[in-house]
Amino acid sequence: MKDDLKGKLKFHVRILAVEPRAGYMDTVYTQYVLVALENGQKAYVFDGPTEGHMLCTPDMIGKTKKIVLVMLVHSLAKTETQAVSIIPDPSRPSLEIDGRIDEIIIPDDPGEAERWHDAIVDFGVGKVLIEIDREYFHLQLREDDYVHINGRVDLRGIE
DSSP states (O other): OHHHHHHHHEEEEEEEEEEOEEEEEEEEOEEEEEEETTTOOEEEEEEEEGGGGOOOOOGGGTTTEEEEHHHHHHHHHHHEOOOOOOEEEESSSEEEEEEEEEEEEEEESHHHHEEEEEEEEEEEOOOEEEEEEGGGGGOOOOOEEEEEEEEEEEEEEOO
């Protein structure tokens, strides 16, 4: 992910816990990271081997960090309600988000642009990058549209 895009997505959270998920022979390959958002809500985010390793380390627990999130969309709908909110799943890295589209990012390659676009969605206490695949093109989403999204949320940056 490009640094300028990461800059648009960064927001502060407090790292509360790191819970190993998939592992083999004393090596952890994936983990859930429990974070506290600025509004006090707690949410899990998935941390897998991005850039060849997991991004969150146990020494980050208890610290405030800037993170970048990407969402694997399970469902996406355009809404008339102008609301921003987040409902975390208490047991896994899944979020239900009502948010406003800040930016639509169309790939430079025309072939790729026919298959998907990215969007930055503001959900009030942070932002997330989502992929809008061809299945959702009929929604004709634009900047400043409000959407309802459900999906898995992945950690893609931490500092």
